[in-house]
Amino acid sequence: MGKLDDPILQVLSDYKAAVFAKDVDRYVDLYDEDVLIFDMWGVWSYDGVASWREMVTSWFGSLCTERVIVDFVDTQTIVAQNLAVVHAFVTFKAVTADGTELRSLDNRLTVTLRQKGDGWKIAHQHTSSPIDLDTAKVIFKR
Template identity: 70%
Template sequence: MDKAADPILQVLHDYKAAVYAKDVDAFVALYAPDILAFDMWDAWTYEGVASWRRMVEGWFGSLGAERVAVDFSEARTVVSQDLAVVHAFVTYKAVSAHGEELRSMDNRITATLRQTGDGWKIFHQHSSSPIDPASTKVVFKR
């Protein structure tokens, strides 16, 4: 990812860093107050930054000593004056306190951002994984 050439890729970089650090404030700061998230887990939607913050606090709090390493691949962006869209494949890897990979899963992610006085903020995010039609189970490996 060439962050200098595409400021939206910097948002992805900051996402990765915040998740690995389990930094709720840094993670939530990537989002607009009116975030609408269609996430893979638990709730049908998360509406507003307070709802999103509660989800993030639960996620990071559930990790214990583990960390999550995030890797984006094939990120593609479209940027206009004050709106941007990014979509990518994302891998989440659980890492032990000793740096060992414990498990991983792949998702697809799309985010829509708007330019604000505080930089680019995500106001809509959608994550998904395909469903195997034979088993109706989620496919977590690309």
């Protein structure tokens, strides 16, 4: 696929491709060295790209032969000089080698990007899902 016209949306396209390929280096290269990440899973936050790399390495390694298809919908961008904010709904769909869907979940995603000499880098990422008020369980389907 060629580069998209919008360099901010290109970061999301590169994100999708890196996750599907389970390419740790390509994925982590999307992030600023000083990134701060508020992830949904198990850890309150990741401070810096080195701690994020550890999580990504573990995540991709846990997939074995599975792949993950990432899909962003209702993507909105706000760009001002060297900063951009993107928010979207994102679906992570685990599939077998032949493409059979195994499971999926939806999240809300907000990223702040900073333009650097080598392009746009994610400086902050926040993922979340709502919690059902009656059961206190996370709602994974939009």
